[in-house]
Amino acid sequence: MAVVRTCEFCVSSATLDELREVLQRPKFDRYAPLQARLEFWALVRERSRLWEIDTQSEQAAKNACRDMKDAKFLALALACQAMALLTVQHF
Numbered sequence: 001m002a003v004v005r006t007c008e009f010c011v012s013s014a015t016l017d018e019l020r021e022v023l024q025r026p027k028f029d030r031y032a033p034l035q036a037r038l039e040f041w042a043l044v045r046e047r048s049r050l051w052e053i054d055t056q057s058e059q060a061a062k063n064a065c066r067d068m069k070d071a072k073f074l075a076l077a078l079a080c081q082a083m084a085l086l087t088v089q090h091f
Helices: 002-006 013-023 034-047 055-064 068-079
Strands: 009-011 048-050
Touching: 009 013, 009 034, 009 068, 013 034, 013 048, 013 068, 034 048, 055 068
Parallel strands: 009 048
Antiparallel strands: none
């Protein structure tokens, strides 16, 4: 949680919605109670800057992503000119 308090997070409506949906999945119950996960989501929402995704960033992301479900994250990174994009690849 310390990172959430010290870094600027950029979110879009789509990425924030996905985070909430993922955090509510039962498979995460063994790691943290649902209430704690929802409190984390609220903290991220509160501490993040909400970005509108421009058409150019959205199109560039769609052209670059192998998985269209991931395009929203790349579009956000492009729109906010992010210095870093943190991700987990499943191989």
